[in-house]
Amino acid sequence: MTEANPFPKDFIWGASTAAYQIEGAAEADGRAPSIWDTFAATPGKTRDGDTGAVACDHYRRWREDFAIAEDLGLRGYRMSVSWARLQPAGRGELNPAAVDFYRAQLADLRSRGILPVVTLYHWDLPQILEDEGGWPERETAHRFADYAGRTAAALGDLVEDWIPVNEAWCVSFLGYHEGVHAPGRRDLTAALRAAHHLNLAHGLAAEAIRARRPAARIGSAVIMTDVEAASDRPADHAAAQLSDGNGNRLFLDPLFKGSYPEDMVWHYRNTEAFDAVAAGDLETIAAPLDFVGVNHYHRFRIAADETDAHLGGRALPPEGQVTSFGWEVSPDSLRRVLERLAAEYTDLPVHVTENGASFDDEIGPDGAIDDAARIAYLDGYLRAAGEAIEKGVNLRGYFLWSLMDNFEWGEGYSKRFGLVHIDYETQRRTLKRSAEWYRGVIASGGASLAWG
Template identity: 35%
Template sequence: MDKDDFGDDFLWGTTISAFQNEGAALKDGKKASIWDTFTANTDNVNNSDQIGEATAFYTNFAKDIASARELGLKIFRFSLSWSRIIPNGTGEINKKGIEFYHNVIDCCLENELIPYVTLYHWDLPQSVEDKGGWINRESITWFTNYVEVCINNFGSKVSNWIVMNEPMTFVGLGYFMGYHAPKRKGIVSFMKAAHHVVMSIAEGGRVIRRFQSNANIGIALSCSYIKPINKLPKNVRAAKRMEAMLNRFFLEPLLGLGYPCDAIPTLNTIRAYFKDGDNEKMAFDFDFIGIQYYFRVIAKHSLNPPILFANEVHPTQRKANLNAMNLDVFPKGVYKLLKFYSKYPQIKQIIISESGVCYPDHKVNNHVYDARRLQYHKSMLKQVLKAKQRGIKVSGYFVWTLVDNFEWREGFEPRFGLIHTDFETQERTIKHSGLWFKKFLNT
């Protein structure tokens, strides 16, 4: 396997996010996001980690972008912080925030990197959450106004947009389980937030298209390869329900197919939050779908949780290849997922918009050894190439992530980067996985 096998037009990239990398949480006019509020409570974060300056991307962006170019990557995907651009979520625009992102975009272009800009990567302005956040239907208007500001300010330089990142993750963990910010719980909270997010994604896509007809517009969706624990019908049905929730729930309404009530009839209750015209307005004609696959799920029938009536057999209870977060790493699953998504005729292109794994690094002098991460990426790429050679329209592979960063509730311990970060000094060291990509992409 070499780079040429993928074709000249294959997109090689890396991905970061505003909250996990920027730091400068309240600098130059920015106000708090829900994640600034959430992580301020040390009980919410593993090892009581405090994010501080994260990876100081706010001041280090030029070095990090230059490092991405050094590794031979062609795409730099990053997210905009809503509360840095519109500190209160609505109203006055922060000129310093606009200036910062212009500098980042210009730096990408100077380094011959194509910017792929994510408009929303989980960090809702706290001021918006104080009004109900995604539970409030007005969030659709607030979000589309924010999108319009971004397109008007950056559209002359950026033509590749990802409207939102992993809606199932931030809605499910943040508005149903209370495990992530903003710590809301319950099925009503989830249903309201989920529907408003679907509507916001579609409306956001239409805003981009209206102002920039030639834009390349996508969405980045989390997904898992799901398999029943055995062939017993009740466990097969449980896996189908879990697949509907994790892999279909946000995708299908955006494709014009509605919510997957065929697998989970109780999802019909979401219609209580519809307004006239929502059925049509939920859909948008995306140019690409980004899929983000990190772990396999083995499912079995269970009476809890209700509605889903399915549970995961935890990876620690079976023979699984565990990462540092005890998730089941299974590279062959990405091929199966690419086959799954390729069956939707509405999907024009698929990009692996995030792919990464957290394992402990071994730093010796000026070397950082991460053989398991390197093997992971090689294995994933073999599966992606297999899919491409069999006619599946997969057109890119974006590594999560460029530099080790702050991994949300898990804090600084899980390391995903191609580049090692010393969080005390902000010193960067390219890991062996990064050196492999450098050789692979530059030969």
């Protein structure tokens, strides 16, 4: 472990959010339904029937939220814009009210000295495009490229840093294979075709953005899981290899190597998934990036399991402390995935675009929220990020998930990741102790972490 602060002076200390999780105002100013509106409104799909219809009411309260971000000293803010708000029909001209809304937000962030990083797709596909087949259809990738180009033209004088797609694995496999995320389908071939079209959408969007804003910087937001074999048994190693291929390499290899992993192509040989790959697709996907975004939450230890028809393995129960999601707290996993990215894929500048933890935050008698477990989590993971820098990883920023509590997809409002507590009945914002702690980390440039 390092005993000196390894973070450079220009390191971007930030936080992340996503439009559907915080904005609310689901029917305001011309916004159309997204797949998450439809999914969440379907009985039994989300915990307690929660929806994002109101969420944190950020659509109306964003100035208050950005004032908090400034007060904390954030140097960067990763946000998403809503496709269903900006282009309600999934095609054609952008919605002027939505353009005005996001331009006001971006201008305000810049006036506060906060770098905006904009994600174009954080899971809110216009429902009309899902009705036409959704991500398993190639046309959706072309619809996305059109939306990306129009959005860059409308907003690109206020933002330089763009991420086309957030966590294509989650969209494809949770949404189209496991059915636990929108649109709730359970079709492996559809999921695999969706995965390719999301990869293609990234490449097509990068082209469209650069055509309209040549100075734009394009990055990624790939979720990287730390996958280990449960033992030295060859069967466990084989199962871990397939798990890694499906969750990591199926998305990293096309981006940085211009190909799909041979073992995954072989594993899925009996599906029609890779029939979706047309001539020129991989060259489009692998167009050069300006930075790499990594989202990281998990370590999985994989044991062979012949009863698993998908990948032939199962994840063992977590070891040690877990979050309220049941996710293992394993800071060294962040260091490992960052080092792996640098060793196997790229030397581009890297940003941790999401990392954080949900805990059952309790409000004390004095109204304070002493989330010591979150502070310990963040301290450990940030020190692991610092160790990755010492190992030579070109890490330039860390965007904590999340600035505020929000709608946590299928778990509704039951999981809290925020530095800022949201009372969903009153919309009152309360800074948790972790927010004050993160303010100190930022002010010290990382020197206040528990080094040594």
